[in-house]
Amino acid sequence: MTAPTETKQKRTHHIDSRLTLEEYQMIVSKAKATGYTASEYMRRVACGYPLQSMVDQLSVNELLQTRADLGRLGGLFKRWMTENEKTKPSLGSRAYQEVDSIVSKILEDQKRLLIIAERIIKVKKRI
Numbered sequence: 001m002t003a004p005t006e007t008k009q010k011r012t013h014h015i016d017s018r019l020t021l022e023e024y025q026m027i028v029s030k031a032k033a034t035g036y037t038a039s040e041y042m043r044r045v046a047c048g049y050p051l052q053s054m055v056d057q058l059s060v061n062e063l064l065q066t067r068a069d070l071g072r073l074g075g076l077f078k079r080w081m082t083e084n085e086k087t088k089p090s091l092g093s094r095a096y097q098e099v100d101s102i103v104s105k106i107l108e109d110q111k112r113l114l115i116i117a118e119r120i121i122k123v124k125k126r127i
Contacts, residue, residue, distance in 0.1 A: 060117045067113040074106040 019027070031041035034051050044051055077099060 060120050063113050063117040063120075067110050067117070070106050070110045070113070074103050074110070077103045077106070 027042065028038050031038045034041060036044065036051075041051070043049070081099060081103070
């Protein structure tokens with residue numbers, strides 16, 4: 001079953017439900033995590049409509065932002081290395097070869113972050 005269409009129908013019926021304080025807090029908390037009101041959250045759960053967790057979406061965005069930051073950092077290192085390749089300078093206590101190794105590690109970390117983000121998205125699509 002798919003979620004309601006963009007055209008909103010007037011909702012005139014309601015169902016009352018008695019909850020304990022813990023149940024109420026759990027529903028409100030889960031609704032906030034998905035970005036829905038408690039009413040919309042309950043409707044989606046009861047009708048089998050898909051839910052998207054805001055926490056997961058924010059996590060994926062943060063992973064992708066970190067990946068982009070690593071890419072920029074790697075780019076700066078590459079530029080520094082290219083401009084100073086002939087002199088083989090050191091960066092503080094790091095030798096040229098160590099900096100090259102750091103850039104390689106950054107690229108590996110970038111790939112891992114992308115894989116993790118893709119896994120999160122795939123898991124959410126299956127649910």
